[in-house]
Amino acid sequence: MLAYIIQRIGQSALVLLIVGLVAFSMFRFVGDPIDNMLGQERTQEDIDRLRGQLGLDQPFVMQYVKFLGGAVQGNFGVSYRQGRPVSEILLERAPATLELAAVSGFLAISIGIGLGVFTAIRRNGITANVIMSASLIGVSLPTFLIGILLIYLFSVELGWLPSFGRGETVKIGNWSTGFLTETGLKALILPSITLGLYQMTLIMRLVRSEMLEVLRQDYIRFARARGLRERAVNFRHALKNTLVPVITVTGLQLGSIIAFAIITETVFQWPGVGLLFINAIQFVDIPVMAAYLMLISVMFVGINLIVDLLYFAIDPRLRVDRTGGH
Amino acid sequence: MTPTLSIHNLTVDIPTRHGTLRPVQDVSYDIAQGEILGVVGESGAGKSMAGNAVIGLLNPPAHIASGEIHLNGTRIDHLQGDDMRRLRGKHIGMVFQDPLTSLNPLLKIGDQLTETMLAHLDISQSDARKRAIAALEEVGIPGAAQRVDSYPHQFSGGMRQRVVIALALCAEPSLIIADEPTTALDVSVQAQIIALLKRLCRDRGTAVMLITHDMGVIAEAADRVAVMYAGQLAELGPVRDVLTVPLHPYTDGLMGSTPLASRGKARLHQIPGAMPRLDTLPDGCAFHPRCPRAQADCTRNPGPTLADAQGRAACFHPLLREDVA
Numbered sequence: 001m002l003a004y005i006i007q008r009i010g011q012s013a014l015v016l017l018i019v020g021l022v023a024f025s026m027f028r029f030v031g032d033p034i035d036n037m038l039g040q041e042r043t044q045e046d047i048d049r050l051r052g053q054l055g056l057d058q059p060f061v062m063q064y065v066k067f068l069g070g071a072v073q074g075n076f077g078v079s080y081r082q083g084r085p086v087s088e089i090l091l092e093r094a095p096a097t098l099e100l101a102a103v104s105g106f107l108a109i110s111i112g113i114g115l116g117v118f119t120a121i122r123r124n125g126i127t128a129n130v131i132m133s134a135s136l137i138g139v140s141l142p143t144f145l146i147g148i149l150l151i152y153l154f155s156v157e158l159g160w161l162p163s164f165g166r167g168e169t170v171k172i173g174n175w176s177t178g179f180l181t182e183t184g185l186k187a188l189i190l191p192s193i194t195l196g197l198y199q200m201t202l203i204m205r206l207v208r209s210e211m212l213e214v215l216r217q218d219y220i221r222f223a224r225a226r227g228l229r230e231r232a233v234n235f236r237h238a239l240k241n242t243l244v245p246v247i248t249v250t251g252l253q254l255g256s257i258i259a260f261a262i263i264t265e266t267v268f269q270w271p272g273v274g275l276l277f278i279n280a281i282q283f284v285d286i287p288v289m290a291a292y293l294m295l296i297s298v299m300f301v302g303i304n305l306i307v308d309l310l311y312f313a314i315d316p317r318l319r320v321d322r323t324g325g326h
Numbered sequence: 327m328t329p330t331l332s333i334h335n336l337t338v339d340i341p342t343r344h345g346t347l348r349p350v351q352d353v354s355y356d357i358a359q360g361e362i363l364g365v366v367g368e369s370g371a372g373k374s375m376a377g378n379a380v381i382g383l384l385n386p387p388a389h390i391a392s393g394e395i396h397l398n399g400t401r402i403d404h405l406q407g408d409d410m411r412r413l414r415g416k417h418i419g420m421v422f423q424d425p426l427t428s429l430n431p432l433l434k435i436g437d438q439l440t441e442t443m444l445a446h447l448d449i450s451q452s453d454a455r456k457r458a459i460a461a462l463e464e465v466g467i468p469g470a471a472q473r474v475d476s477y478p479h480q481f482s483g484g485m486r487q488r489v490v491i492a493l494a495l496c497a498e499p500s501l502i503i504a505d506e507p508t509t510a511l512d513v514s515v516q517a518q519i520i521a522l523l524k525r526l527c528r529d530r531g532t533a534v535m536l537i538t539h540d541m542g543v544i545a546e547a548a549d550r551v552a553v554m555y556a557g558q559l560a561e562l563g564p565v566r567d568v569l570t571v572p573l574h575p576y577t578d579g580l581m582g583s584t585p586l587a588s589r590g591k592a593r594l595h596q597i598p599g600a601m602p603r604l605d606t607l608p609d610g611c612a613f614h615p616r617c618p619r620a621q622a623d624c625t626r627n628p629g630p631t632l633a634d635a636q637g638r639a640a641c642f643h644p645l646l647r648e649d650v651a
Contacts (some may be wrong), residue, residue: 218427227415316477
């Protein structure tokens with residue numbers, strides 16, 4: 001077990017290295033940061049000097065190695081645009097994205113599994129069929145369109161909820177949270193629905209089809225034949241078996257919730273890392289882009305690792321058979 | 327004495343777009359306390375369907391169209407929902423064919439045992455656990471006190487079927503429906519499982535409906551045998567009589583197609599043709615198109631009943647005793 005975890009962490013580190021390398025090889029095509037940093041009145045001398053200072057005259061592999069050297073010490077360099085350490089900027093922006101992603105993920109998983117189970121158990125009911133049809137909207141509409149539609153309905157027409165920003169936040173140490181104020185909570189509603197809707201419908205449809213499959217299994221029939229209550233059959237026996245394959249997809253989807261927050265954050269002008277990244281691209285702010293990409297990959301890889309470990313927790317067949325024998 | 331199970335004129339219907347199918351038609355039999363009734367027939371003869379009807383686990387749209395089922399004198403065929411659920415496990419236990427798929431792979435076998443007992447008996451969690459261990463010991467699981475915390479995949483097929491039997495018996499039902507309990511097992515294990523089932527049921531006076539297509543299992547375990555063909559009872563009687571002097575030509579054909587060591591190298595007999603599909607049942611006796619003894623009047627409706635051959639075989643022209651050497 002421990003050997004397995006160490007092996008997986010090793011693999012994860014390798015993935016991170018490769019992601020970084022690919023990212024750095026791409027930065028050269030985004031644009032030249034020097035153009036934005038120096039004003040109109042610049043000489044070739046200024047350009048060369050700044051380029052040398054920033055190390056941009058070196059090949060991208062060297063730049064990458066330098067970045068890695070700093071990164072392992074927690075130093076991601078200084079933002080070209082803001083002139084402040086990137087780690088400081090990211091820490092400032094991360095709570096907004098993480099809170100948004102957490103709420104979206106929670107909504108997606110809880111409502112997705114709930115509706116999936118419901119539509120599987122009542123597979124011939126009218127309500128279940130209406131939900132299934134409606135879920136096609138969630139799967140097929142692009143995120144930004146859902147965001148704009150929600151803004152139009154709830155902010156412009158009804159005026160119930162704010163259309164942009166985080167509302168008031170409260171600082172707890174370095175973490176600014178929107179959970180503790182009314183405006184903060186209100187501001188969370190539309191963006192988190194926008195961000196989580198696709199994942200929610202995906203999880204729901206997946207849970208439904210897996211559960212229908214499980215309900216056909218012999219051990220479910222046997223559980224019924226033993227006179228267990230319908231609730232115990234559906235939840236204790238069927239749902240647990242349903243979740244094994246669902247966990248993989250859900251884990252990957254949680255990763256993409258954080259990654260795709262970029263679109264939602266742009267639509268709602270949400271002051272998180274996604275919006276920061278978009279702005280960084282416009283300014284070719286390489287340190288910010290690099291740190292953001294690494295942060296996202298760390299999260300993806302981390303979530304995957306957790307998913308793999310969850311398998312062990314939920315499925316005894318994967319654990320090392322210590323009792324053994326027949 | 328009231329029989330443990332009494333099935334009276336049971337008919338099961340499956341309505342489809344192309345008309346109603348009748349997988350079980352007008353079937354009647356009793357099983358006394360402690361008796362093992364073997365139900366044999368080819369696949370699709372309706373033997374499992376009748377068992378599912380008794381325990382209330384017919385898959386819709388299949389349903390009981392007519393007839394009555396009595397358990398210990400109480401009518402149970404019309405019970406719905408929670409009333410039927412309370413009956414399952416508590417009064418009727420069931421053993422399925424494949425022990426590899428009958429147990430939930432994610433739950434310890436002890437938990438599956440205790441949840442069954444707690445659903446039916448008014449006992450505490452710790453009592454249930456003690457009884458779970460005792461139940462495993464009874465079905466011959468070595469080291470039951472430790473194995474109670476094992477998962478199904480840590481047992482072999484034969485051991486798993488023992489666990490399944492422990493599960494079916496743990497709330498002490500008066501009837502066990504064993505649907506092909508040995509078909510998925512190694513031959514060497516089959517006899518052990520049959521012996522175990524026989525011993526446990528004899529000790530407790532549990533009635534058993536033993537559904538199988540294996541004549542050897544019937545000969546080994548059953549007291550009486552019911553032969554089913556195309557949803558109907560073909561022959562019903564004590565196992566010795568039916569197996570040695572069958573009255574119905576179908577039973578005779580079945581016996582002839584069973585390999586026996588005593589018969590030496592003689593070619594196995596085949597019954598020509600195949601069982602008719604439920605949507606194209608012939609008139610009269612369902613077996614007559616394949617029957618070597620068929621005569622013109624075999625197509626007359628209504629078809630034969632058990633009363634036509636000494637109350638034992640549903641046949642207009644049963645084999646006479648002297649025919650069967």
